[in-house]
Amino acid sequence: MKAKTIFAGVLLITVSSFSKAQTIMMDASPAAVQIESQQTQSELRPGWKIVDIQLKSKIKRYLWGSKAKDLSDTAYPSFIVNTDTLLLSDLVMIRLKQRRDYRSIPKPNVHDNKCIFVDLNNFRIEAFGEEEFRITPLSALAPGEYIFTWLTADTIGDLDDWTVYPFSVK
DSSP: OHHHHHHHHHHHHHHHHHOOOOEEEEEOSSSEEEOOOEEOEEEEEOOEEETTEEESOEEEEEEESSSOSOEESSSSOOEEEEOSSSOGGGEEEEEOEEOSSEEEESSSSTTTSOEEEOSTTTEEEEEOSSSEEEEEESSOOOSEEEEEEETTSOOBTTTTBOEEEEEEEO
């Protein structure tokens, strides 16, 4: 029994040391800073009922805090993206709506939002290692709050919360 437990513990440590998660780093001088991932918070706003049928329910997604921790001083920020298991072509950038105490995502589904796809039409993409890429937007980003997320990433919880990488442009 003890041998199985020890073997399972060693296997878990070995697997976790070899697996890398997706990371996005903002390339700021003098060094790159990792953007911490956050989980969106979701709220189900019920609509109205007719004979036990719920109609017009809405999901509202948001991030707490008035601003992201990671701030870019330039309108052309550069990012280093590590794509371990997800594709770079599935990475999108979405502009958030700023509120007083939180930032909201305009629409509840990723595809319904005005997404800026990370592709050659919108970003300059350079290989920066084996599984890493440096991406820089071709057009200036307007001041405000933005998030990166993958279209094919797994969602979390009953309301399908997303894992996002928030940053702001000054």
